[in-house]
Amino acid sequence: xxxxxxxxxxxxxxxxxxxxxxxxxxxxxxxxxxxxxxxxxxxxxxxxxxxxxxxxxxxxxxxxxxxxxxxxxxxxxxxxxxxxxxxxxxxxxxxxxxxxxxxxxxxxxxxxxxxxxxxxxxxxxxxxxxxxxxxxxxxxxxxxxxxxxxxxxxxxxxxxxxxxxxxxxxxxxxxxxxxxxxxxxxxxxxxxxxxxxxxxxxxxxxxxxxxxxxxxxxxxxxxxxxxxxxxxxxxxxxxxxxxxxxxxxxxxxxxxxxxxxxxxxxxxxxxxxxxx
Amino acid sequence: xxxxxxxxxxxxxxxxxxxxxxxxxxxxxxxxxxxxxxxxxxxxxxxxxxxxxxxxxxxxxxxxxxxxxxxxxxxxxxxxxxxxxxxxxxxxxxxxxxxxxxxxxxxxxxxxxxxxxxxxxxxxxxxxxxxxxxxxxxxxxxxxxxxxxxxxxxxxxxxxxxxxxxxxxxxxxxxxxxxxxxxxxxxxxxxxxxxxxxxxxxxxxxxxxxxxxxxxxxxxxxxxxxxxxxxxxxxxxxxxxxxxxxxxxxxxxxxxxxxxxxxxxxxxxxxxxxxxxxxxxxxxxxxxxxxxxxxxxxxxxxxxxxxxxxxxxxxxxxxxxxxxxxxxxxxxxxxxxxxxxxxxxxxxxxxxxxxxxxxxxxxxxxxxxxxxxxxxxxxxxxxxxxxxxxxxxxxxxxxxxxxxxxxxxxxxxxxxxxxxxxxxxxx
Amino acid sequence: xxxxxxxxxxxxxxxxxxxxxxxxxxxxxxxxxxxxxxxxxxxxxxxxxxxxxxxxxxxxxxxxxxxxxxxxxxxxxxxxxxxxxxxxxxxxxxxxxxxxxxxxxxxxxxxxxxxxxxxxxxxxxxxxxxxxxxxxxxxxxxxxxxxxxxxxxxxxxxxxxxxxxxxxxxxxxxxxxxxxxxxxxxxxxxxxxxxxxxxxxxxxxxxxxxxxxxxxxxxxxxxxxxxxxxxxxxxxxxxxxxxxxxxxxxxxxxxxxxxxxxxxxxxxxxxxxxxxxxxxxxxxxx
Numbered sequence: 009x010x011x012x013x014x015x016x017x018x019x020x021x022x023x024x025x026x027x028x029x030x031x032x033x034x035x036x037x038x039x040x041x042x043x044x045x046x047x048x049x050x051x052x053x054x055x056x057x058x059x060x061x062x063x064x065x066x067x068x069x070x071x072x073x074x075x076x077x078x079x080x081x082x083x084x085x086x087x088x089x090x091x092x093x094x095x096x097x098x099x100x101x102x103x104x105x106x107x108x109x110x111x112x113x114x115x116x117x118x119x120x121x122x123x124x125x126x127x128x129x130x131x132x133x134x135x136x137x138x139x140x141x142x143x144x145x146x147x148x149x150x151x152x153x154x155x156x157x158x159x160x161x162x163x164x165x166x167x168x169x170x171x172x173x174x175x176x177x178x179x180x181x182x183x184x185x186x187x188x189x190x191x192x193x194x195x196x197x198x199x200x201x202x203x204x205x206x207x208x209x210x211x212x213x214x215x216x217x218x219x220x221x222x223x224x225x226x227x228x229x230x231x232x233x234x235x236x237x238x239x240x241x242x243x244x245x246x247x248x249x250x251x252x253x254x255x256x257x258x259x260x261x262x263x264x265x266x267x268x269x270x271x272x273x274x275x276x277x278x279x280x281x282x283x284x
Numbered sequence: 285x286x287x288x289x290x291x292x293x294x295x296x297x298x299x300x301x302x303x304x305x306x307x308x309x310x311x312x313x314x315x316x317x318x319x320x321x322x323x324x325x326x327x328x329x330x331x332x333x334x335x336x337x338x339x340x341x342x343x344x345x346x347x348x349x350x351x352x353x354x355x356x357x358x359x360x361x362x363x364x365x366x367x368x369x370x371x372x373x374x375x376x377x378x379x380x381x382x383x384x385x386x387x388x389x390x391x392x393x394x395x396x397x398x399x400x401x402x403x404x405x406x407x408x409x410x411x412x413x414x415x416x417x418x419x420x421x422x423x424x425x426x427x428x429x430x431x432x433x434x435x436x437x438x439x440x441x442x443x444x445x446x447x448x449x450x451x452x453x454x455x456x457x458x459x460x461x462x463x464x465x466x467x468x469x470x471x472x473x474x475x476x477x478x479x480x481x482x483x484x485x486x487x488x489x490x491x492x493x494x495x496x497x498x499x500x501x502x503x504x505x506x507x508x509x510x511x512x513x514x515x516x517x518x519x520x521x522x523x524x525x526x527x528x529x530x531x532x533x534x535x536x537x538x539x540x541x542x543x544x545x546x547x548x549x550x551x552x553x554x555x556x557x558x559x560x561x562x563x564x565x566x567x568x569x570x571x572x573x574x575x576x577x578x579x580x581x582x583x584x585x586x587x588x589x590x591x592x593x594x595x596x597x598x599x600x601x602x603x604x605x606x607x608x609x610x611x612x613x614x615x616x617x618x619x620x621x622x623x624x625x626x627x628x629x630x631x632x633x634x635x636x637x638x639x640x641x642x643x644x645x646x647x648x649x650x651x652x653x654x655x656x657x658x659x660x661x662x663x664x665x666x667x668x669x670x671x672x673x674x675x676x677x678x679x680x681x682x683x684x685x686x687x688x689x690x691x692x693x694x695x696x697x698x699x700x701x702x703x704x705x706x707x708x709x710x711x
Numbered sequence: 712x713x714x715x716x717x718x719x720x721x722x723x724x725x726x727x728x729x730x731x732x733x734x735x736x737x738x739x740x741x742x743x744x745x746x747x748x749x750x751x752x753x754x755x756x757x758x759x760x761x762x763x764x765x766x767x768x769x770x771x772x773x774x775x776x777x778x779x780x781x782x783x784x785x786x787x788x789x790x791x792x793x794x795x796x797x798x799x800x801x802x803x804x805x806x807x808x809x810x811x812x813x814x815x816x817x818x819x820x821x822x823x824x825x826x827x828x829x830x831x832x833x834x835x836x837x838x839x840x841x842x843x844x845x846x847x848x849x850x851x852x853x854x855x856x857x858x859x860x861x862x863x864x865x866x867x868x869x870x871x872x873x874x875x876x877x878x879x880x881x882x883x884x885x886x887x888x889x890x891x892x893x894x895x896x897x898x899x900x901x902x903x904x905x906x907x908x909x910x911x912x913x914x915x916x917x918x919x920x921x922x923x924x925x926x927x928x929x930x931x932x933x934x935x936x937x938x939x940x941x942x943x944x945x946x947x948x949x950x951x952x953x954x955x956x957x958x959x960x961x962x963x964x965x966x967x968x969x970x971x972x973x974x975x976x977x978x979x980x981x982x983x984x985x986x987x988x989x990x991x992x993x994x995x996x997x
Contacts, residue, residue, distance in 0.1 A: 052577055056557045
């Protein structure tokens with residue numbers, strides 16, 4: 009019997025799991041594909057099948073909105089917000105993760121506060137933050153202050169917990185061994201800590217970005233006068249919704265594909281250069 | 285140095301205010317939207333409200349006509365109340381439903397608007413300003429506009445019992461709601477609210493998941509069917525609410541409702557996809573189904589309509605030249621363009637005179653006078669909604685509004701209602 | 712204070728600061744408000760009362776909603792775990808090329824960049840009465856009446872949850888699985904273990920941290936949701952938080968706050984139970 013990942017012929021489990029994986033991908037993409045098809049409709053469009061008079065007008069509507077919401081404007085706020093949340097989540101949760109590797113007074117308190125912050129109903133926190141801004145800070149809500157904080161209150165615990173899973177594998181004896189071998193602090197970090205922590209950092213970044221980019225309840229009252237994307241989409245569904253929403257889904261999917269193909273392509277190129 | 289700069293700024297801005305004020309006064313005399321002094325161009329008014337009335341096109345047109353910036357922000361109903369209660373400074377013009385003013389006015393977050401500064405006040409529909417329509421008193425069941433529009437004095441945040449010179453909001457858009465049906469699928473004529481709960485439509489009916497509106501539709505239906513009786517549907521007692529929710533739960537358990545819709549868009553899809561053949565609906569939703577080429581009727585019913593209306597309030601923090609701009613905007617709002625635009629969406633403007641003038645003969649006949657269309661009728665975005673020969677469901681403006689039976693409202697027992705509605709959701 | 716503890720405090724300071732300002736203070740206000748009373752048209756009346764809690768705890772509606780939420784949570788937890796575990800297992804142990812594995816992993820994440828709302832409504836053209844599935848089944852003659860339970864039902868709620876939240880299970884499990892030393896598996900097989908035994912005795916215990924975290928994420932997301940359940944059930948089901956949303960519609964903060972505190976306590980208890988089974992911090996501190 010061969011190990012699944014060892015070279016040679018593939019075990020039968022490979023085929024079963026490959027089939028399972030394919031089914032899962034179909035499940036994930038099925039609705040996305042119907043969105044893709046239904047975004048190419050004419051003016052008398054409906055949000056369900058059948059497709060009515062194919063056209064690309066809803067993509068035009070998306071970028072030059074007349075009746076639908078200001079998707080582009082909302083995106084111009086959501087993207088920077090998500091990027092800021094992503095960067096802060098990585099920085100703050102990575103440093104905090106290292107702190108928890110040692111015992112210190114209050115560690116449990118901070119840990120459970122973070123868990124509670126993850127769990128609290130977003131709508132309620134949204135109001136709590138708005139009230140805090142009004143009475144304690146005398147500030148109006150805005151996406152780059154109150155909403156940023158609201159998003160961090162939820163992205164950070166996610167990031168912290170993932171860091172726990174990562175750092176649990178980083179045995180302090182590795183670092184000690186590096187020191188014993190005469191490595192400087194920086195060398196140790198670079199050659200021992202970074203390779204182990206890096207994939208986790210990617211996961212934290214991924215979560216940080218997605219959690220903010222898609223957050224509705226915590227944004228509800230904290231964004232101030234200008235909506236972020238999920239709120240704009242929500243208010244669009246409270247009015248005459250059009251396939252512009254589907255067009256948005258299509259554009260998002262295609263752009264993500266391009267980004268990921270680019271990223272994978274550059275990894276491949278770097279790998280090839282290295283192997284030379 | 286810094287101090288001198290500050291003082292200079294103050295002097296300059298004061299002058300600007302005086303100058304702006306003079307122009308504003310002049311514009312009232314001339315009557316048309318005027319080109320303002322340079323400084324007014326720097327003003328940005330934030331107009332916040334719900335999606336059905338806060339439309340990007342309105343802001344764009346206002347900006348063109350008035351010369352200063354109008355920023356339209358769309359929120360949901362609870363979003364507006366919560367934002368106004370906790371962060372009113374982020375909003376300048378509050379576009380609220382009448383029943384929302386009931387919550388917001390006592391919070392003292394709105395200006396008392398001076399009636400004398402509202403041009404054409406006398407032309408505004410008496411539905412709001414007098415509580416009458418076509419010479420008759422309109423229904424007082426529910427939150428009828430007349431009960432909430434006036435306040436005693438400029439600085440008293442409350443509701444006056446009779447007409448005064450100060451209002452909490454300027455009337456804007458309004459309509460009368462009824463049931464939407466798929467005439468091709470109901471298989472029989474629909475004449476009464478009772479049809480909403482008729483066993484004929486088991487599994488094919490829907491109501492709104494907005495407690496304050498959903499309960500009104502339910503009460504209309506149960507009363508029409510002779511199942512329950514209400515002393516005042518605009519202000520039911522706990523017993524009446526309890527009985528109504530009890531009946532609703534019975535219906536839900538029996539599989540009567542295919543769904544409860546929470547968003548406008550859901551109501552369109554339920555109808556367009558044939559999941560539902562009879563449900564409470566909003567007028568533009570019916571139009572949206574029609575534009576998909578599907579037969580959908582906004583069915584007038586013998587018990588009458590459920591009316592609703594919006595008003596524009598000025599938020600307290602607005603002052604100086606910005607306040608002048610706000611008044612100018614409110615005057616522009618009822619000066620015709622908006623009226624013509626929203627008519628095509630199926631709503632009515634508080635100033636029928638200017639709204640009618642903004643429509644073509646064909647459109648005026650169709651939307652206001654109950655006449656058959658003489659040519660195609662199009663939506664504000666230019667899509668065809670009706671063909672020549674079609675008559676608007678519910679007939680003329682007069683006919684429709686003489687039959688408003690009850691108004692959207694926030695009843696005294698709302699807290700109890702919301703707890704009970706939760707029970708309905710959980711059942 | 713030793714130099715090392717000082718470093719810890721320094722490292723945890725930014726986190727603590729953010730949590731204090733954007734969680735502790737706002738929630739402290741919420742907790743205070745939960746002991747006040749709400750009066751229509753007046754607002755919050757600042758007199759101490761336990762009424763909100765007594766009303767909530769004595770109402771059968773509260774328990775019915777919690778029961779339904781817990782039911783959804785358990786179903787979704789089981790489904791996302793089974794899917795998440797095997798997807799991660801496939802990517803880590805069966806795909807030989809790392810770049811391919813990363814590529815496939817990212818393939819699973821792409822739909823997560825699209826708004827949740829769009830992803831939810833995109834199920835309608837598939838599950839609806841005139842949707843793709845019903846049409847296909849009718850065309851092939853398997854059924855002659857459309858299946859109504861596909862949409863606006865518990866089924867569609869679960870489908871949407873799994874669609875939206877499986878990612879939160881895959882990522883932590885994938886992370887801890889990728890860290891398993893493959894020579895361990897070889898050793899186990901050399902020792903005569905069968906494939907199933909390796910999964911059960913080696914892989915599963917080694918990624919229990921990832922599983923625990925994934926479970927915590929999914930529990931949190933489902934227990935705190937009102938949006939998915941409302942949209943996908945067509946408003947026919949509620950959740951523990953849907954009452955909160957209803958109360959916020961009329962500014963009834965006290966009752967909403969009490970409800971939030973109750974939910975917070977219950978989910979914290981569940982979290983504590985998960986950490987009792989798998990102490991994610993134990994492996995960290997040495």
